[in-house]
Amino acid sequence: MKELKILAVIATLVGITYYGIEPYAHHVMHPEVKAADFTFSDLKNVDTKLAGNVTNGQVLVEANCIACHAIEKAGHPAMMPNADAAASYGVVPPDLSHAGRMYDKNYLANFIFDPVSAMHLSHKYPVGGTKTFPMPSYNWMTGQEIMDVVAYLQSISPKVKEGSEANKASFEAACGRCHSMKYGQLEATTPVDTIKTYMGATPPDLSQYIKSRGEHYLHGFINDPQVLLAGTSMPRVGLNEKAQEEVIAYMEETGDRKKAEREATGINVMIYTFIFAMLAYLWKRKIWSEVH
Amino acid sequence: MAEFKQADSLYEWFDQRLGIDKFVKVMMTEYWIPKNINFLWAMGVLLTVMFTILLVSGIFLLMYYKPDMNMAFDSVNYTIMQEVGYGWLFRHIHAVGASVVFLIIYIHMFTGIYYGSYKKGRELIWISGMLLFVLFSAEGFSGYMLPWGQMSYWAAYVITEIFGGIPVIGGDLVVWIRGNFYVSDSTLTRFFMLHVLLIPMAILGAIVVHFYALRFPHVNNEEGEFFDFDKEADKYLAGDKKGSKVVPFWPVFLSKDFFVLGFFLLFFFYLTFFHYDFAMDPVNFDKADGLKTPAHIYPEWYFLWSYEVLRGFFFEIAGVSGKSLGLIAFAIANAIFFVMPWLDRSPMVKPANQRPYFKYWFWFLIADLIVLTVYGKLPPTGANAWVGFVSSMTFLVLFIALPFITKAEAKKVGGK
Numbered sequence: 226m227k228e229l230k231i232l233a234v235i236a237t238l239v240g241i242t243y244y245g246i247e248p249y250a251h252h253v254m255h256p257e258v259k260a261a262d263f264t265f266s267d268l269k270n271v272d273t274k275l276a277g278n279v280t281n282g283q284v285l286v287e288a289n290c291i292a293c294h295a296i297e298k299a300g301h302p303a304m305m306p307n308a309d310a311a312a313s314y315g316v317v318p319p320d321l322s323h324a325g326r327m328y329d330k331n332y333l334a335n336f337i338f339d340p341v342s343a344m345h346l347s348h349k350y351p352v353g354g355t356k357t358f359p360m361p362s363y364n365w366m367t368g369q370e371i372m373d374v375v376a377y378l379q380s381i382s383p384k385v386k387e388g389s390e391a392n393k394a395s396f397e398a399a400c401g402r403c404h405s406m407k408y409g410q411l412e413a414t415t416p417v418d419t420i421k422t423y424m425g426a427t428p429p430d431l432s433q434y435i436k437s438r439g440e441h442y443l444h445g446f447i448n449d450p451q452v453l454l455a456g457t458s459m460p461r462v463g464l465n466e467k468a469q470e471e472v473i474a475y476m477e478e479t480g481d482r483k484k485a486e487r488e489a490t491g492i493n494v495m496i497y498t499f500i501f502a503m504l505a506y507l508w509k510r511k512i513w514s515e516v517h
Numbered sequence: 518m519a520e521f522k523q524a525d526s527l528y529e530w531f532d533q534r535l536g537i538d539k540f541v542k543v544m545m546t547e548y549w550i551p552k553n554i555n556f557l558w559a560m561g562v563l564l565t566v567m568f569t570i571l572l573v574s575g576i577f578l579l580m581y582y583k584p585d586m587n588m589a590f591d592s593v594n595y596t597i598m599q600e601v602g603y604g605w606l607f608r609h610i611h612a613v614g615a616s617v618v619f620l621i622i623y624i625h626m627f628t629g630i631y632y633g634s635y636k637k638g639r640e641l642i643w644i645s646g647m648l649l650f651v652l653f654s655a656e657g658f659s660g661y662m663l664p665w666g667q668m669s670y671w672a673a674y675v676i677t678e679i680f681g682g683i684p685v686i687g688g689d690l691v692v693w694i695r696g697n698f699y700v701s702d703s704t705l706t707r708f709f710m711l712h713v714l715l716i717p718m719a720i721l722g723a724i725v726v727h728f729y730a731l732r733f734p735h736v737n738n739e740e741g742e743f744f745d746f747d748k749e750a751d752k753y754l755a756g757d758k759k760g761s762k763v764v765p766f767w768p769v770f771l772s773k774d775f776f777v778l779g780f781f782l783l784f785f786f787y788l789t790f791f792h793y794d795f796a797m798d799p800v801n802f803d804k805a806d807g808l809k810t811p812a813h814i815y816p817e818w819y820f821l822w823s824y825e826v827l828r829g830f831f832f833e834i835a836g837v838s839g840k841s842l843g844l845i846a847f848a849i850a851n852a853i854f855f856v857m858p859w860l861d862r863s864p865m866v867k868p869a870n871q872r873p874y875f876k877y878w879f880w881f882l883i884a885d886l887i888v889l890t891v892y893g894k895l896p897p898t899g900a901n902a903w904v905g906f907v908s909s910m911t912f913l914v915l916f917i918a919l920p921f922i923t924k925a926e927a928k929k930v931g932g933k
Contacts, residue, residue, distance in 0.1 A: 502779025
């Protein structure tokens with residue numbers, strides 16, 4: 226009984242200390258911010274209820290987009306090698322093959338209407354400023370036309386097998402133009418010097434971000450970087466919830482590759498240790514019965 | 518030379534040459550420990566086991582770790598964590614073990630203070646134990662730098678910077694410790710040497726001294742009772758096992774320790790596999806960058822209380838800068854426990870709760886250390902800075918008051 230009391234005192238003191246230096250300190254240093262919004266409800270320039278016309282969308286895309294963007298899946302290869310494209314635009318323009326699958330419909334429509342406001346980058350590209358975003362606004366298109374483009378992009382988006390394949394594809398399409406993933410043998414498609422000039426700083430390698438930032442932080446950060454890191458030049462990329470989960474899953478597969486092995490081994494080690502502890506207890510009882 | 522007769526067995530052959538029988542008696546079966554003890558008396562064995570676990574996991578990590586500022590981070594986070602079979606296991610055990618070992622050290626240390634196990638002949642046990650605490654601190658600090666993450670770098674930067682406050686030699690001393698004007702590759706390689714060679718050797722030596730220092734004054738017991746160990750041992754050997762106040766180290770004492778160890782390891786492995794963030798700070802998974810200061814810099818949890826004593830003095834008092842005052846207080850905080858046996862002027866060797874005045878001092882100290890630890894991590898702004906100042910002052914005042922409190926206690930209990 227007395228020993229249990231001592232144990233309770235120690236557990237209480239350790240518990241208070243732990244609470245102070247972990248959950249409490251974390252809460253003070255990283256205050257809760259507003260939750261991720263996967264409907265991008267702040268964007269209202271385009272009426273997304275309009276049903277898009279795929280055939281008309283194709284005409285519009287071929288007339289307006291493929292001069293800069295590759296759409297490999299629809300038979301439009303890149304106009305020039307990555308390094309040249311990066312040198313021309315500042316960053317390699319994205320291949321639009323996966324756009325319909327990965328980006329939220331509302332975000333995509335409003336992005337076409339005005340990229341800078343959709344990305345939350347007006348601090349970097351202020352109206353009337355010296356810098357302009359490489360892609361122009363298509364605010365001269367009607368809402369119907371924009372929705373036609375969106376419908377076309379959604380229609381050509383390839384079916385990707387769920388799991389590792391989709392995770393990697395989403396990461397490459399959403400992050401891979403700026404960020405490298407050394408532990409996954411992925412190098413940013415925009416050359417490092419070019420991207421540094423374009424962004425103002427070299428975008429970090431993301432190999433260990435699943436550990437250094439953690440899933441919770443990434444969940445909010447990718448959805449809207451400005452909420453957690455005001456003033457950053459990283460754009461809001463507009464991933465839908467599923468695509469964002471795939472991106473984070475890929476970061477975990479690469480950055481914490483042994484997670485499954487760790488958890489399985491952990492259970493076995495704890496069962497083994499528990500058996501050891503019980504045997505030790507029985508042995509102790511036997512030995513001490515002779516001296517008490 | 519002694520005469521040797523033909524040995525009848527391999528065991529006897531060795532026994533003739535090494536005195537195995539006698540050695541086992543002296544070290545194990547006739548090494549006497551008081552019977553009146555609780556599980557807190559198992560902490561020494563727990564620490565021995567933890568040190569062994571750290572040593573073995575460290576040896577495995579050493580096979581793949583690269584002490585070079587360009588390679589260290591990836592050698593830990595990629596090679597060891599992802600490529601080497603079960604490399605992650607050794608890293609987790611080593612990192613979590615380094616943190617948990619301090620938890621046990623603190624329990625061990627405050628058990629000693631609570632039961633008065635540092636006086637009346639036990640002074641050298643205490644001092645060698647404190648020496649081990651300092652060595653483990655140096656080992657923990659040097660090891661934390663090796664993964665070359667952001668917190669490795671900046672904690673090393675801040676802590677080495679502290680030495681710059683020492684008058685006259687400060688500036689040169691910092692450069693001498695770092696091997697450069699800033700924390701750099703030369704700092705990493707020398708900390709690597711300290712971590713894997715010099716300090717572990719010193720720890721092994723200090724452990725031997727610590728164990729040996731226990732031999733003559735004997736282990737304390739739950740009531741602080743002094744008795745004749747030889748007489749009690751004779752009683753035990755004569756068969757009066759229940760009447761004797763002592764038990765042999767093997768198997769009786771160790772059987773209890775193994776039981777405590779079993780449940781401790783269950784807790785330890787839970788942390789290792791499922792709850793390791795507290796010991797493997799997320800910030801340290803960003804590679805060290807000398808141009809990018811993290812928003813919050815803090816040492817590992819076991820240094821927080823003394824770090825807060827250092828930070829606690831943030832304003833000038835009587836013409837002495839806050840930085841200097843903090844440094845003085847920090848130096849005192851790290852040295853003061855060594856002289857516990859002489860600050861405690863009461864002859865009582867009893868658990869704190871049976872001592873009329875000391876009990877208040879003890880629990881006050883524990884509370885203050887917890888406050889210091891928690892506020893050592895929080896940003897030192899606004900009210901936090903004042904909490905830090907008050908708790909740092911409290912710490913110093915407690916130790917200034919200790920001789921007077923214990924003197925008064927001695928008077929009250931009349932030299933008992």
